[in-house]
Each structure stands twice: as C-alpha cells, then as structure tokens.
Ligand code: SF4
C-alpha cells in the first residue's frame with residue numbers, strides 16, 4: 421500500500437458497476453484476473469475481463485456422476501457451487517517445465533525454468549477452496565523442500581473470495597469444517613445480495629491490499645440489514661448441504677478397517693480413471709517426463725500431474741506396489757481422510773464434492789465411509 425492511500429473501512433457495499441471497477445482496478449495494477457465463466461456447458465475458471473464474463477443467471481445441478489448447468493430465475497453472478505476445476509490449475513499447473521538442456525561445444529548447458537512472475541487475481545474463491553489452498557500451502561511450502569514455482573505464484577496471488585449462496589448436491593464442507601462461510605486467507609470476501617429490488621455485493625476486506633482495492637472502487641457503507649442478510653445467506657447454505665460425513669473419528673475408522681470387504685465392493689465399480697484425483701483441489705501427486713528433440717541438441721524435463729490411481733505411479737523395480745483397484749482406492753481414501761492428518765496435520769478433504777460429481781460411476785466418498793461405519797457398528801452391536 422502506498423503512503424498516500426488510506427485503508428478503507430473493512431466492509432462496504434458495491435453495485436455491479438462497483439464490482440466492475442474492482443476488476444478493472446486489479447487489471448490496472450497488473451493482475452491477470454481469473455474467475456468463473458461458462459464454457460463447454462460447465463462453469464470453469466478462465467481469464468475474465470469484466471462482470472459480463474461471469475456466469476450471470478446460471479447455476480449447476482450436481483449429484484454422483486451428474487453435472488448440468490441450469491438457468492436461475494434471477495441474475496446472480498455467483499449462484500452456483502463449484503465446477504470441475506480447482507485453483508490448483510493456476511497455482512500448481514497440470515504441466516510445468518522444470519529445466520531444459522542445450523548441447524554446446526564443451527558439453528551440456530542446463531537452464532532451470534525461472535518461477536513465474538505473473539500476478540494472479542482469483543475471483544470467486546469459495547471457502548472450501550481457500551481451505552484447499554491452505555492445505556496445498558502446507559504440502560508445497562511447509563516442509564523442508566519448498567516448491568519454488570508454487571511459491572512464486574502463491575505469494576503474488578490476490579484472492580477475492582465469495583460466500584456461498586447455494587450448496588451443491590455433492591457439497592459437504594460443513595462436515596469438514598471448511599465452509600460455507602469464508603473465514604480467513606482472502607484479500608476481499610464478497611456476499612452477493614440479490615432480491616426483487618436490489619442486486620448488490622457486501623465486500624469485506626481481509627488484507628491491506630484488499631482495503632486499497634475496495635477504497636479504489638465506488639462503494640458505500642453497509643447497513644445492518646445488509647450485514648444480517650449476508651449472514652442469512654451463509655446460514656441458509658450451511659443448512660442445505662447435499663451430502664454429509666462424520667469426520668471426527670473417520671481416521672480411526674478407516675485405519676482400523678484396512679481389510680474391510682467394502683474395499684472389494686468399491687473396487688468392483690472403480691474404473692481407475694483418476695478423475696477424482698484430477699478434480700480434487702488438494703491432490704498434488706506428480707511425475708516427471710524427459711523429452712529430447714530429434715537432433716539430440718535439446719532436452720527438457722517436465723512435471724505433470726499424476727495420480728495414485730495409475731499403475732505407473734507406484735511402480736518400483738519389478739512392478740507396481742498397488743496393483744489392484746482395491747489397493748489404489750483404499751490408498752486414496754485413507755490418505756485423504758486419515759494418513760494425511762499424520763503427514764500434514766489436517767484432513768486432505770475439504771468437502772467440495774468434486775470427486776463425487778466427476779466420478780463416471782458415481783463413487784461417493786461419503787457413502788463409502790458411511791458403509792464402513794455402518795457395518796462396523798453392526799458388528800460391534802452383535803458381539
Ligand atoms: S476428496 Fe473429494 S470432496 Fe474431498 S476435497 Fe477432494 S474432491 Fe473435494
């Protein structure tokens with residue numbers, strides 16, 4: 421913040437024009453603005469230049485293996501849940517060149533890929549997604565080895581969060597203590613207030629940079645009615661989650677049932693397609709690939725997303741450690757909900773529901789946990 425810029429009050433109300441001014445201000449300050457937009461019959465995250473690029477009047481219907489866009493009966497800009505993409509697509513891209521090598525007269529010259537200097541502004545980040553970013557921060561920045569590419573993108577990022585006004589059919593963030601109210605980790609947090617005679621956005625600043633951005637946009641002070649209305653929006657969303665999962669003892673439940681017959685049941689349905697890991701906002705596994713051109717003068721090493729559902733991922737000398745679908749699904753679910761806690765201090769699941777929606781056969785992590793719990797409880801009561 422410059423010395424001549426006074427922080428705004430941390431709470432203000434902007435109209436559609438004010439929201440447009442906020443976006444324009446971020447772009448003027450050099451941010452690449454990325455937000456939700458409709459493409460290929462889904463709401464995806466992509467470059468946006470104005471509020472006209474947002475999914476005005478659209479919502480999403482979600483269930484196991486089911487995603488459809490539908491028209492709302494109003495002009496809400498953020499009236500959907502989450503789409504197939506997570507913000508990791510931009511902070512931790514699907515492919516990243518790590519280095520390249522050029523053959524020169526006296527040998528090979530290796531040139532490391534410099535971290536990105538691009539500043540990203542994310543528009544419309546949900547509470548579960550903020551929790552997911554915090555989890556990836558712990559994984560990729562919190563240990564002995566820091567991912568410099570992630571660090572560069574993450575440290576420069578400006579986050580405009582949105583309090584959810586609608587729960588998706590596969591959402592269970594309440595169960596995972598990850599939403600729907602945005603609590604921390606944002607520069608600005610928006611609650612969309614839409615009624616018969618008004619369409620405004622309550623904006624809360626969560627950082628000095630956020631206060632400056634709000635100060636630059638035309639806004640007015642929020643009324644108590646508007647503050648109350650924003651709380652009602654979040655409470656209504658919290659009460660309408662599409663799914664739920666008891667999470668307080670799920671670690672112990674899974675780790676004490678590693679040979680449960682349910683793993684065979686889920687394996688009979690699982691296609692090992694890896695969709696669940698690709699859409700999950702916290703999954704971070706990668707592999708590296710080397711490539712050279714036909715002349716042999718130029719080589720590159722690329723990192724790309726991988727998945728614990730592929731045979732290659734656990735291949736070590738002589739074969740794959742997890743050769744069956746049973747062992748791969750069990751590895752994924754027990755890592756998400758149990759051993760992730762041992763490794764990184766929190767669950768690896770934020771309850772966004774993407775793995776349920778985008779599983780082609782509708783495998784549902786909440787249902788799998790419930791089935792194991794139910795049979796365990798039944799066995800205990802009959803003994
Ligand atoms: S495991 Fe499923 S519900 Fe949990 S964060 Fe990943 S995609 Fe979302």
Ligand code: SF4
Pocket residue numbers: 689690691692693694695696697729775778779780781782783
């Ligand atoms: S659980 Fe579903 S999405 Fe995940 S690998 Fe199996 S079939 Fe694919």
